[in-house]
Amino acid sequence: MVKLKGMTWSHPRGYDPMLACSKLWQEKTGVEIIWEKRSLQDFETFPVEELAAAYDLIVIDHPHVGQITRENCLLPLEDAAHADEIAAIAAGTVGRSYPSYNWQGRQWAFPIDAATQVQAYRADRLNGPVKNLAEFVALAEKGKAILPMRPPHSLMTFISLSAHLGTPCNIEGPDFIAKADGEAVLDWMVRIVAVMDVRCYEMDPIAVLDLMSQPDSPYDVSPFVYGYVNYSFAGFRPARIAFADMPIIDGRAPHGSALGGTGIAVSARTQAPEEAKAFARWIAGGPVQSSIYADSNGQPGHADAWVSDAVNAPALDFYRNTRATLEGAYVRPRHDGYMAFQSEASEVISDGLRTATRHTVLIDKLNRRFAQSFEV
Numbered sequence: 504m505v506k507l508k509g510m511t512w513s514h515p516r517g518y519d520p521m522l523a524c525s526k527l528w529q530e531k532t533g534v535e536i537i538w539e540k541r542s543l544q545d546f547e548t549f550p551v552e553e554l555a556a557a558y559d560l561i562v563i564d565h566p567h568v569g570q571i572t573r574e575n576c577l578l579p580l581e582d583a584a585h586a587d588e589i590a591a592i593a594a595g596t597v598g599r600s601y602p603s604y605n606w607q608g609r610q611w612a613f614p615i616d617a618a619t620q621v622q623a624y625r626a627d628r629l630n631g632p633v634k635n636l637a638e639f640v641a642l643a644e645k646g647k648a649i650l651p652m653r654p655p656h657s658l659m660t661f662i663s664l665s666a667h668l669g670t671p672c673n674i675e676g677p678d679f680i681a682k683a684d685g686e687a688v689l690d691w692m693v694r695i696v697a698v699m700d701v702r703c704y705e706m707d708p709i710a711v712l713d714l715m716s717q718p719d720s721p722y723d724v725s726p727f728v729y730g731y732v733n734y735s736f737a738g739f740r741p742a743r744i745a746f747a748d749m750p751i752i753d754g755r756a757p758h759g760s761a762l763g764g765t766g767i768a769v770s771a772r773t774q775a776p777e778e779a780k781a782f783a784r785w786i787a788g789g790p791v792q793s794s795i796y797a798d799s800n801g802q803p804g805h806a807d808a809w810v811s812d813a814v815n816a817p818a819l820d821f822y823r824n825t826r827a828t829l830e831g832a833y834v835r836p837r838h839d840g841y842m843a844f845q846s847e848a849s850e851v852i853s854d855g856l857r858t859a860t861r862h863t864v865l866i867d868k869l870n871r872r873f874a875q876s877f878e879v
Contacts, residue, residue, distance in 0.1 A: 511539075619730070620660065808822065852869075
């Protein structure tokens with residue numbers, strides 16, 4: 504019997520669907536898959552090369568693809584013998600999830616989870632989502648709004664605002680963003696966070712949503728937080744969280760949010776490449792994504808799930824209410840060297856806002872470090 508090992512991240516959204524799907528896969532094929540998990544922080548930063556040495560299947564973020572291509576640690580997933588199956592996965596992608604894992608003409612992962620920065624709010628306290636970002640400033644001043652600013656999420660909000668304002672951060676350099684454009688983004692971030700509890704700098708999306716979902720939480724809304732469908736389910740936490748499209752500025756479309764989500768990849772060191780790739784194709788396909796994957800705390804990346812009444816109903820229409828933002832999401836840089844930049848740039852922004860560093864100094868630091876990220 505073939506046994507495979509997989510690595511994912513330690514949240515019900517990242518772990519539970521892998522267990523449920525693998526159990527069904529074993530019943531269908533006899534192939535056993537044992538899953539291990541890492542914290543969200545480790546998941547966002549841990550070297551894929553080290554994971555590939557220990558696991559057959561790895562759940563990854565798309566910004567890693569430049570690095571993993573250089574390291575030759577993953578197998579490309581395109582396969583002429585399964586072209587129709589793969590084409591169906593690509594056709595069913597939500598937003599740019601599928602192409603975000605394509606680098607230098609090869610497909611390094613299949614999307615299994617789709618996410619981007621959206622709005623989270625307490626539907627039992629607010630009549631509906633807040634439409635305009637300026638309204639969040641007023642709520643923040645009243646102590647009702649919170650924003651995750653723990654790295655890398657400070658940078659993710661910077662990226663989202665940049666693209667939303669029509670001045671997206673550069674993919675290829677040399678500068679990350681023009682000075683005046685970057686300062687305009689920081690102006691908005693200051694307006695949002697200056698009156699917030701300083702604990703926001705220690706919070707990631709999970710911490711924010713866990714806090715918002717407590718019965719006595721002071722917070723009613725978060726303007727830019729990666730969507731977690733689990734918090735919309737009855738009974739997952741004491742209070743349910745509803746999600747909606749990102750807030751807009753000056754009547755713009757809800758576009759520019761920094762794309763997140765995850766994909767499933769196959770290690771180049773696996774001793775069972777065909778069995779591992781077969782599972783990756785199966786779990787990324789519409790039939791699985793819209794049934795057992797979604798039913799097991801997963802947040803699918805396939806459109807079959809996003810349009811499903813059965814998938815939306817228990818989640819306060821999470822998918823329908825955030826899809827416009829997902830479809831207009833911005834794909835971050837993916838070159839080898841970006842991941843180190845993401846870590847350092849996030850610290851620059853968080854520390855700079857916390858200490859009221861001049862905007863021009865922060866943008867200079869970001870641009871200098873971005874240029875260096877291409878020199879690896």
